[in-house]
Each structure stands twice: as structure tokens, then as C-alpha cells.
Amino acid sequence: MPETSQADAKKQENSPIKGEKEESNAETIPSAATTMEETVVQKPGRLVDEHMEPEIEAARTVDFTKYFRYYEDTFLEIVHKELPAYFQKNTTLSPEEVYDYLVYELGSGQYEPYYEKLVTYDHGYEMPELPQGEDEIELAKKEQTNLVILMDASGSMKATIADDTRMDLAKEAIEKFTKDIGKDVNVSLLAYGHKGTGDNADKKLSCSSIDTIYPLKEYNQTEFHQALNSFQASGWTPLAGAMEKANDLLAPYGEEGYRNIVYIVSDGVETCDGDPIAAAKKLNESNIEAKVNIIGFDVDNEGQTQLKQVAEAGGGQYATVRDPAEFDVVLKKKWQPSMMQVMSQQGVHLHELVDQLTELTSIYDPLSNLSAREAIRISDATRFLLKEEWIDQETADYIAERSKQMEELRKEHFQQLKEEKSTEAENARKEIDTEVEAWKEKWYKEIE
Incomplete structure (x- = not known):
């Protein structure tokens, strides 16, 4: 007979008595997201939804202690208490089913609102009105x-x-x-x-x-x-x-x-x-x-x-x-x-640039943190289950690889979107500044 692993022995020890059917899972665990489209609309993990305030989970990087203090001091204890009950009832789970379950319990459900803000983000830069002829300038004065x-x-x-x-x-x-x-x-x-x-x-x-x-x-x-x-x-x-x-x-x-x-x-x-x-x-x-x-x-x-x-x-x-x-x-x-104070016209002001960068970061930062924190929760839960022998090493390795792939997918996609929005803003700023400077140079020469 093949050798029985410690994780299998743990499962057998907690299995129903011989002659009885294994208790069916009362909950239907959905398949975890495999694409960005599925990730964005992912429902919040049950434990995250019940025990973690949304503003804590999505706390900005500058406020990272809000999340990690709560996570380490309170949330991990809840996870260690809640997860074993599921594995006592479900002793023949495949690695994929275990991963689905961990996302079901620990995944983030806040991607969509931040993602929509990032997709629809607009830099807000506007080209100022620039009179294009001497007659128009004279008319503006009159x-x-x-x-x-x-x-x-x-x-x-x-x-x-x-x-x-x-x-x-x-x-x-x-x-x-x-x-x-x-x-x-x-x-x-x-x-x-x-x-x-x-x-x-x-x-x-x-x-x-x-x-x-x-x-x-x-x-x-x-x-x-x-x-x-x-x-x-x-x-x-x-x-x-x-x-x-x-x-x-x-x-x-x-x-x-x-x-x-x-x-x-x-x-x-x-x-x-x-x-x-x-x-x-x-x-x-x-x-x-x-x-x-x-x-x-x-x-x-x-x-x-x-x-x-x-x-x-x-x-x-x-x-x-x-x-x-x-x-x-x-x-x-x-x-x-006003009469526009023609010759003192400026392009994009420094404070507008700072505001634009700050706003874009305030949208991207929580989105990036949600992704990284979901991956950490799943990784910590996997180590706990392996240590307590509820899963074997093969399952743990599968979950680690699957979680890593999804985190990289999210990270790459979110970063690409941010870079696209940053490029749009930078191009708009350069276009405005270039046109304003060319306009000023033209009229400086006219005045001289």
C-alpha cells in the first residue's frame, strides 16, 4: 500500500465514521477569478467582509499600520479559528478547490470602485483661451x-x-x-x-x-x-x-x-x-x-x-x-x-501638476494595496493550513503558484493603466505648455 501522508492522516482522523457519507458542503464555493474581468467584479471574501472595515483593507500606503496592526493583532486569529472547520467537513478537496475556498474567504471585493475611478480618470488640464490675432486682442481690450x-x-x-x-x-x-x-x-x-x-x-x-x-x-x-x-x-x-x-x-x-x-x-x-x-x-x-x-x-x-x-x-x-x-x-x-492679462498667461501651474499626481496616486495606491494584501492573506492561510496538516505540500505549492500568478496579473494591469493615465496627463501638460509658450513668444516679438 502507498505510504499515507501526515495531511491525509489528519483528514482521515477527522473524517466521518465508517459507513456514513461525508457531510456535504452547505456552501457553494465559486471558482476563483482567472482573468482581470473576473477579478474586478470579484465578491469580497466572507471573512474579510464580516470582520474587516473597507477603509482598513484599502488603507493608503502612508497609513499601512492601520491595516497591518488589525491584520496581525485580530484578523489572523479569526482566520486560524474559522478555516479548520471547513476542512473537517471537506476532506477530499483538490488543490484548485482549496485555492477557490481561500479566495472565497480572504479575497478583496473592493477592486471595482477603485478600478472604475482609474479607468475613467481625467487629468483635468485645460487649454486656456489664447487670442490669435492683434485685432482680437484689441477687441478684448475694448x-x-x-x-x-x-x-x-x-x-x-x-x-x-x-x-x-x-x-x-x-x-x-x-x-x-x-x-x-x-x-x-x-x-x-x-x-x-x-x-x-x-x-x-x-x-x-x-x-x-x-x-x-x-x-x-x-x-x-x-x-x-x-x-x-x-x-x-x-x-x-x-x-x-x-x-x-x-x-x-x-x-x-x-x-x-x-x-x-x-x-x-x-x-x-x-x-x-x-x-x-x-x-x-x-x-x-x-x-x-x-x-x-x-x-x-x-x-x-x-x-x-x-x-x-x-x-x-x-x-x-x-x-x-x-x-x-x-x-x-x-x-x-x-x-x-477680465482682459485676460494677455502677456502674463501661463500653461499648467505647478499646483495643478501636484494635484494631478496626488489624485492619480490616491486612486492607484489603494488598488495596488488591495491586490498585495489579498495575496498575503492567502499565503499566510496556506502556511497555517500546511503547518496544521490540513493540506499537503503539493497543495500548498499549487496555491502559492496560483496566487502569485494572479497577483502579478493584477499588478501588471493596474500599473499599465496608471502609466497610461500618467502619459495622457503628461502629454496634455506638454501640449498646453508648448502652445502657451509659443503664443507668448509670438506676442513678445510683436510688442518689441
Whole structure:
């Protein structure tokens, strides 16, 4: 008879008594992933899901002690306690079945959200507007800028952020912004949805409440302040109607020599059955050629999707802000109307480069760590099972090789994606910097 291994003897010792069938496994263990497509949608391991917080498992490398302290001090003990019960009931598992079981218990289920962020990552670099001819530059110096601010005064603007309402915080930011507007800029303030309530009975009143609070004229700090504080958050959201009102207001300024800009400050989507995308498109494509820029104030995902579409239709830009400080940066650094200070134009700023690198790393780092930590959990569990003689050396070697192959597959794929995104960002940065420098050199020569 062939010699019986220690692992086989351990299994036989814990097998059902002779004459009884081996107890069937109550759980159906799925096959472990063999491709990246399967890996990305992999369900979390049972023990990981039950005993490890997601933020601990995916902790950034700079916070690696969060994971390893918990893993070594708590999680390993759980693994050593839980795993033997399965092998007591299942004594004839193949090496592949053992590997499937370990992934079922210890695999990570967090690949998909981080992977989707990495796949859809965008560097965010934007080419600045660069006038291409002397006539255009001269026109920019002569243009009269009309700035129309549309203020969402719907009931949702009553929501609080750090003890202040969205409405109060937005008003504070707008006031700071308008104080810096030059004398060559006319400004107007429109409020919409500021009458009635959010009840259905008030919908008609609220949706028709779109008023010019500050008429289009040179900025006066005292008058603008009074206008800004003459209304509060109240009812529904007639976003499309507000843009139609802005269109009417700017209609006389469609002739050459005017620069028309609309800023919308909103925390959500249209609720008055209008078509804000069509309204924005009309504003931008009409003879007034107004750009529609939207600042989403603490907007949810649904709201961001619609508001981005509206801004794109209006030939403008969209930005989400969460507090007045971000609001101030967006307005003053990105969209503030000016004569562009042509010769001081820059390409990609250093802080933009740093932000881009930091953001990409913040997505890739947890993804890489999830992969490495899954492999370590499976490796440690394999050594434990071998030491306790629940599996033999052949099975342990198979698991080690299979786990190594999958970790390398994940690592190579994630790194390749990161490198692709880094290359896209670097190419965009170089393109912007090169074009801006060439433009500056051209006009420096013209000035000389």
C-alpha cells in the first residue's frame, strides 16, 4: 500500500465514521477569478467582509499600520479559528478547490470602485483661451463685459454645511467675488425659485418666480449687498426659465463689442419641467453668444450630471464646490471675467501638476494595496493550513503558484493603466505648455 501522508492522516482522523457519507458542503464555493474581468467584479471574501472595515483593507500606503496592526493583532486569529472547520467537513478537496475556498474567504471585493475611478480618470488640464490675432486682442481690450449671475433660491438651498445654510455661504462667496469686478464690467443678479414653498400647491408660483434683483449696470457695493440679501431660499427650481430670463436681459447686447457671461449658482436639477440644456444652448448660440458657466454648490451625483450637460450646451464650464473657500477659488482663479492679462498667461501651474499626481496616486495606491494584501492573506492561510496538516505540500505549492500568478496579473494591469493615465496627463501638460509658450513668444516679438 502507498505510504499515507501526515495531511491525509489528519483528514482521515477527522473524517466521518465508517459507513456514513461525508457531510456535504452547505456552501457553494465559486471558482476563483482567472482573468482581470473576473477579478474586478470579484465578491469580497466572507471573512474579510464580516470582520474587516473597507477603509482598513484599502488603507493608503502612508497609513499601512492601520491595516497591518488589525491584520496581525485580530484578523489572523479569526482566520486560524474559522478555516479548520471547513476542512473537517471537506476532506477530499483538490488543490484548485482549496485555492477557490481561500479566495472565497480572504479575497478583496473592493477592486471595482477603485478600478472604475482609474479607468475613467481625467487629468483635468485645460487649454486656456489664447487670442490669435492683434485685432482680437484689441477687441478684448475694448469689449464691454456683461456678467449675469443666476442665483438658485430653491428650498434645498436651506440645507446646512458646517452650521451655515448653502444659501448664506453662496451669498457670502458671490459678494466677495463681485467686490473685485472692475469698472469695465456690468453686473446683474437674478434670483429664481425664491417664492412659495416646495409643496405642489406652490409649484406654479415658485416656478414663475424669476426676478431681476440687481439690474444690469455698473457694480455698486451697497446696492448689490442690499439686493443679495433681499431674498431667501424658498421653493422649486426653474433653472431653464432663469436662463430664458437672462437671454431676454442680454438680448440688446448681441452686437459686436460685448462679452456676455452667465454664472449659475445652483445645488440641484431643474424641477419646474423646463429644458435647461435647450435654454443654455439657445443662450450660447444666439447672437448674444453668452457663455453659461455653472458652479454646483454641494451637488449630488444626479445634479452634477445634469448641470455638466447644461454648462457644455452653454459653451461654458462646470465646477463643483463644497465650501466658500472652493467657491472663491473657482470664481477668482478660473472664471472671473477680465482682459485676460494677455502677456502674463501661463500653461499648467505647478499646483495643478501636484494635484494631478496626488489624485492619480490616491486612486492607484489603494488598488495596488488591495491586490498585495489579498495575496498575503492567502499565503499566510496556506502556511497555517500546511503547518496544521490540513493540506499537503503539493497543495500548498499549487496555491502559492496560483496566487502569485494572479497577483502579478493584477499588478501588471493596474500599473499599465496608471502609466497610461500618467502619459495622457503628461502629454496634455506638454501640449498646453508648448502652445502657451509659443503664443507668448509670438506676442513678445510683436510688442518689441
